[in-house]
Amino acid sequence: MCCRVKAGMLLAAVVLLTLSIVSVNCQLSLLTFKFTHKDAKTKSEGTTEMKLDDTNMNLVQNKVCFVAEPHRFIVRINPVLDTMEIIPRSIALQNNTDGVRSCLPNKMAVTCSASMCLDVSECTVNAMVSCEEDSDLTSWETTQMMEISLRPASGGLIMTACLERCDDSVKAGPSDSDASDQGSDDHGLSRVATGLIIAGAILVGALMVIGMVVWKIRDSNSQMHPRNCHKLTCAK
Numbered sequence: 001m002c003c004r005v006k007a008g009m010l011l012a013a014v015v016l017l018t019l020s021i022v023s024v025n026c027q028l029s030l031l032t033f034k035f036t037h038k039d040a041k042t043k044s045e046g047t048t049e050m051k052l053d054d055t056n057m058n059l060v061q062n063k064v065c066f067v068a069e070p071h072r073f074i075v076r077i078n079p080v081l082d083t084m085e086i087i088p089r090s091i092a093l094q095n096n097t098d099g100v101r102s103c104l105p106n107k108m109a110v111t112c113s114a115s116m117c118l119d120v121s122e123c124t125v126n127a128m129v130s131c132e133e134d135s136d137l138t139s140w141e142t143t144q145m146m147e148i149s150l151r152p153a154s155g156g157l158i159m160t161a162c163l164e165r166c167d168d169s170v171k172a173g174p175s176d177s178d179a180s181d182q183g184s185d186d187h188g189l190s191r192v193a194t195g196l197i198i199a200g201a202i203l204v205g206a207l208m209v210i211g212m213v214v215w216k217i218r219d220s221n222s223q224m225h226p227r228n229c230h231k232l233t234c235a236k
Helices: 002-028 054-066 176-181 191-223
Strands: 030-038 045-051 073-078 083-087 100-102 110-112 122-129 143-153 156-166
Touching: 030 054, 054 073, 054 083, 054 143, 054 156, 110 156, 122 143, 122 156
Parallel strands: 030 122
Antiparallel strands: 030 045, 073 083, 073 143, 100 156, 110 122, 143 156
8 A cells, every 4th residue: 555655655755746847937938039121222131020928838849849749839929919829720811812822931031049848948940020011120020920830849849831921901002192192081982982072063063054045035936926916025
């Protein structure tokens, strides 16, 4: 009986020690996502960074180090809300989805300072921002989300896909000059609509004037008719 109790206590101690090591490693390991923004005109580049939170980092390190047959996983990045999360494949972006572009980097996709399973590691995931094409090299105004697919390999990570969803409504929106030409008046009507209203009013007014002239001519002819003549109005 005593031996069984000791064996149970030893097993519990080993489990607690293993969990504590996993927890420490997950908290100390660091996964940084580095995004490169490029101006198509000047060829200049700018970068922004986001770090994976501890909760998702625990999930990543468990997949890398403690899953017998690790599969790829997908990290969804929302740059506007500054959030990242691991999502299931069923809701992931597809290549044929409208507004989706590749964000695969030109340089090494993932670099790690050490194996996540053997030592405290600092890994960097590189991605190229494809939606932004203006001169603001840290702007996210046309990027809805990015999804990066990663696969564990030998204590590190390999990027298998990178997709970025652009906001087409912003890209296809009117330019400043178009907005100036098609601006609104004080009542919220566009200048085109206001012009149509004015043209319609002028046309109606012209038709009324023509109608009055025709009516006057017909009335004058009616008065000059022999049946309607009087001594003072008709010549003999």
